[in-house]
Amino acid sequence: MPTEADVRAQLRQFILTDLIRDPSFPLRNDEQIITDGLIDSFALAQIGVFAEQAFGVYIPDPDLTVAKMDTLDLMVARIMRDVM
Amino acid sequence: MTDAIFNRGTFRTLWHSRVFDTLFFHQPKGEPRKPAIIFVSSGAEPVIVTREELTDRAGRVAHALHTLEVRPAGNHKGKPVVLIAHTQGLESIYAFWACILLNAVPAMLPTLTEKLDPDHYRRNLAEVARNAQARAVLTTDEFAPFLREALPCDVFSSAQIAGAETGQNGADWHAGLRLMARVGGDIGYLGETDNVLYPDPDTVALLQHSSGTTGLQKGVALSHTALLNQLCAYGGALGLREDDVIASWLPLYHDMGLIAGFLLPLVLGVPLVLMSPFDWVAHPALLLRAIHDYRATFCWLPNFAYNHTAQRVRERDSARLDLSSVRAFVNCSEPVRAASHQMFLDRFAPNGIRADQLAVSYAMAENTFAVTQTPIGQAAPIETVDREALQSRLIAEPVPPDHPRALAQVSCGKPIPGSAVKVVDDAGAELPERQIGELMVKSDYMLTGYYHRPDLQPFDADGWYRTGDRGYLANGEAFVVGRSKDLLIIAGKNVYPQDIEALLYELDGIHPGRAVAVGVLDDREGTELLAVLAELDTDDAEAKRALQVAVRQHIARSSEVTVSYVTFVPRGWLIKTSSGKAARAANRDKWLAERENKGS
Structure with missing residues (x-):
């Protein structure tokens, strides 16, 4: 079972490499990634796919929203809720 | 099989009113309880109107x-x-x-x-x-x-x-x-x-605004006559029938959303299953569920949407969906890529997707919408041409698919009734088939003009509209290969690089003339992505980090797009034109070459 630190590290890596496309970007945990324009709302669907593939967590559509997924902290918390 | 809508007597009668909305407002007499719009969303029950x-x-x-x-x-x-x-x-x-x-x-x-x-x-x-x-x-x-x-x-x-x-x-x-x-x-x-x-049928019925930032944004004025002619011509080309159902996630401020995904179904009496584009982009399975639930038969998508749907719909969300009812997914509004069709086909074959459902149209707001359409019920034709001949000699020379320089080109189909397409060289002379030039369009459903902008003349002396697209004709079918105008098409949105550059210059640390905005084709996304290259005076890591964030934020907050790549380069890195401006294409190629070298 992945720990919170594992989830955070993998998710950060995914966001930097696949979404922001800059592995050296110093992303803060509370940075508003979507509302501040670092990535666009297409990424919500990508995060949904990644959470399922990497951690086996299916995030239902009502939780895949800008308000609920805007920071790394929010995403980690939502995934950890269902990590088995 | 149900008759095509155009065979109905009522339709023909109403047609002669020459005012497009009479079709919409008079049809309910016969079928008042027929769904006009089924609005679906990921968080609520469907609303049937x-x-x-x-x-x-x-x-x-x-x-x-x-x-x-x-x-x-x-x-x-x-x-x-x-x-x-x-x-x-x-x-x-x-x-x-x-x-x-x-x-x-x-x-x-x-x-x-x-x-x-x-x-x-x-x-x-x-x-x-x-x-x-x-x-x-x-x-x-x-x-x-x-x-x-x-x-x-x-x-x-x-x-x-x-x-x-x-x-x-x-x-x-x-x-x-x-x-x-x-x-x-x-x-x-x-x-x-x-x-x-x-x-009066020739007065303006509605305005469509082109994307772009202030100053370049202009209202395309369309008359009742233009709308009617387009809906008739396009509905006929599609063979639209009473039992068709159109599903759309497209925004209504975009020509594809407004005409194909809104007026076409409502005016011609075909049910429309509609959703918010913001809902779809985050939850792409919503569109597939809508198709499955309402047995939709037509769906228009810009090219990036084939990639987005294929890669971002989770298996469990699509597992039991049947998409075989669709007569055509019509790829439109940005350059069509054969690889995107293939990705979509591979991903959703288990859901009943077949190659013969993948159609293509070439369209623009200035022509109301569609200029061409590939035949419904057939896969859009793909031909392979010699990449080198295309780029250096401006000729589309067919070669076998396994040729080392083979480049796949997807046909946009032939002009629909009422439209004509020709290809011209830089001097405006018409070119023969297979020679690359600018595509010109003429139709009986062109815009009236740009609203209150008499300074912008859309037509040449013979009434042809210069599209700004480069392409060729082969056997009467249109193929688009690129753009003449400096325009990026990012996920279906038209973006002028000079507008992005003007935004960059508003930031402290980026000087006018020392930044470029370029588009890079991305195979995974099936569209262009926005890259920004800027020369900085500083080497300070903290300052660079702050500016990196500022660039992304400022573009996102002030335009319709987000930046995918921000690269800072040293003074003197950018290639300038003879007039001292940064040359976009040359700088993009230089940046891509450097990235490739670093990666290898």
């Missing part, structure tokens, strides 16, 4: 607008322009049809999103309102007070419209029905006085 209900609601809003003094002057020339800046939903749709009923000119515009800077959005909207000499803006309650401070026209909130619908000023909503009855009676004007007749 019958033709009768849609007509009722449009009439009620029309009455409200009339009460609020949004009225045509007493002649055909005095049509008030109404900007609809709502979240995409039924309210904006009722408002659109209310404007049509009132003989006002509606224009659908994007709404404010979480990422946009509200002040920037408001400035843009004010500019559009000034250019269009708008009478009113319709928007949400939350947003109306903020807009009112800066707009040069009335701003009406949802509550104001609802208030005027339901009885303030001595009216109640039945008044709307009475108005509708009068309209139904004689296609006449609905008002207290009979000072306006139903519109």
Whole structure:
């Protein structure tokens, strides 16, 4: 079972490499990634796919929203809720 | 098989009215309970609006607008322009049809999103309102007070419209029905006085605004005649039938969304399954569920949407969906890539997707919408041409698919009835088939002009419209290979690089002439992505990090797109043209080559 630190590290890596496309970007945990324009709302669907593939967590559509997924902290918390 | 819509007697009769909305408002007589719109969303139950209900609601809003003094002057020339800046939903749709009923000119515009800077959005909207000499803006309650401070026209909130619908000023909503009855009676004007007749078919029916930032944004004015001619020609080319169902996630401020994903179904009497583009982009399975649930038969998608759907729909969300009812997914609005079709086909073959469902159209707002269409029921033809001959000799020379320089080109099909396409060289001389030049379009459904912009002349002396697209014709079919104009098409949105560069220069640390915005084709996304290259004076890591964030934020908040790559380069890195400007294509190629070298 992945720990919170594992989830955070993998998710950060995914966001930097696949979404922001800059592995050296110093992303803060509370940075508003979507509302501040670092990535666009297409990424919500990508995060949904990644959470399922990497951690086996299916995030239902009502939780895949800008308000609920805007920071790394929010995403980690939502995934950890269902990590088995 | 059900008859094509165009064989119906009623349709033919109504056609002769030459006013496009009569088709919409008169058809319900026969089938009032037929669904007009089924609005679906990821967080709520579907809302089904019958033709009768849609007509009722449009009439009620029309009455409200009339009460609020949004009225045509007493002649055909005095049509008030109404900007609809709502979240995409039924309210904006009722408002659109209310404007049509009132003989006002509606224009659908994007709404404010979480990422946009509200002040920037408001400035843009004010500019559009000034250019269009708008009478009113319709928007949400939350947003109306903020807009009112800066707009040069009335701003009406949802509550104001609802208030005027339901009885303030001595009216109640039945008044709307009475108005509708009068309209139904004689296609006449609905008002207290009979000072306006139903519109002259050649007057402007609606405006479509091209994407782009302030200054470049212009209203494409379309007449009733143009809309009718396009809907007839395109509906005919598709062989649209009474049992068809159109599913769409497209925004109504975009030509593909407004014409193919809104007017085509509603005016021709085909049910429309609609959703918010914001909902779809985050939850792409929503569209597939809609197709499955309502047995949809047509769906228009820009190229990136094939990649997005194929890669971002989770297996469990698509597992039991049947997509075999679709007669055509029509790829349109950005360069079509064979690889995107293949990705979509591979991913959804278990759901009943076949190659013969993958069609292509070439379209633009200035032509109302479609110029060409590949045959429905057949895979869009793909040919392979010699890449080197295409690039250096400007000829599309067919080669076998396994040729080392083979480049796949997807056909956009032949011109639909009423359209003509030719290819010209830089001097304007017509070129023979297979030679690359600029695509020119002529039709009987072209724009009237750019609204209140007599300085912008869209046509040449012979009435041809210069598209800015480069391509060729082969066996009468059009193939698009690139752009003449400096324009990026990012996920279906047209973006002018000079607008992005102007935004970059607003940032401290980036100097005019020392930054470029370029598009890079991305195989995974199936579209161009925006890259920014800028020369900096500083080497300080912290300053660079701050500017990196500032660039991404500023572009996101002030434009419709986000930046995918921000690269800072040392002074003197950017290649300049002879006139001292940064050369976009050369700098993009240099940057891509450096990236490739670093990667290898």
